Amino acid sequence: MRSVLGRWPAAVSLLALAVLGACRESGDEGEHYEISGKLFIFNYRVATATYLVTLKPLQPPRDDETAVATFEDPAGGEPIVVRQKIWPKLDKTTIESPPLRCVAKDRPYAVSIAIEGADGATRQTIRTTMVSSEDQALLPDAPLVVGPAYTPNPDLAGHPDGKLPGATRSCPPR
Numbered sequence: 001m002r003s004v005l006g007r008w009p010a011a012v013s014l015l016a017l018a019v020l021g022a023c024r025e026s027g028d029e030g031e032h033y034e035i036s037g038k039l040f041i042f043n044y045r046v047a048t049a050t051y052l053v054t055l056k057p058l059q060p061p062r063d064d065e066t067a068v069a070t071f072e073d074p075a076g077g078e079p080i081v082v083r084q085k086i087w088p089k090l091d092k093t094t095i096e097s098p099p100l101r102c103v104a105k106d107r108p109y110a111v112s113i114a115i116e117g118a119d120g121a122t123r124q125t126i127r128t129t130m131v132s133s134e135d136q137a138l139l140p141d142a143p144l145v146v147g148p149a150y151t152p153n154p155d156l157a158g159h160p161d162g163k164l165p166g167a168t169r170s171c172p173p174r
Contacts, residue, residue, distance in 0.1 A: 032059050032115055032124045033067075036092060040103060040132040046143045047162065049136050051080075051097040053111065055126075061088040064118035069095045072109040074136075075102040076172045086115070102171035103136040141167045 036056035042049050051071050065086040070079045084095045095113070103109075108129040115124040140162020146153050156162055 030059070032061075032065075033057055033093075033113075033126065035113075035126060035128060038111070038128065038130050040130065040134070041096070042134055042136070042139060044139060044162075045145060047140045048099040049101075049103045049132075049139065050099055051095075051109075051111065051130060053095045053113065053130075055086075055093045055095070055113070056091070057086075057093075061086050062117065063088055065123070066116045067093055067095055068114045068116055069097075070112045070114075071097050072111070074100050074104065074107075074109060074171075101136070102169070103132050103134075104171075105132055105135040107131065137169070 033055045035053060037052075037054035039052055040049055041052050051069075053069060055067060065088075067084045067086055069082045069084065071082070073080050080097050080100075082095055082097055084093060086093050108131050111128050111130055113126040114122045115126075116122055140156065141164040142155050142162065143153055144156065144162055145151060156164070159165075
């Protein structure tokens, strides 16, 4: 009888730790998000290329979270930073960069996404690379259409391929 009672406090302690461990918040441990999609968007009609990354929550999102994406600038220079509020009721968060210049085919570009709380503290950092299957040179030099009625761009009159004679593209070497 004594041996059973002697183990009783240890068993209760282990059970209490297991229950408390199961009930505690996950805090800042573990991954909160994962990348569920990433690609370059080439919009031929408006002559733009952008980064597009989609995040999927792995845990219930908090109300105060923000995704801060840092994209390598294909044209060189400072990285492009995009801040995107994470809406807890949505099943994904999409982050799109402003229009890019000089995207090169088959070249890896660095991307880093920091998940921040309301206090600005980083809860998770995701690092990846993105590679385009196309070169931005395939885009026209100017938008093919202008205005809400899809009016043909008068600057491209006589240039059905969208390429302007004498247009220069100053991009870093590959």
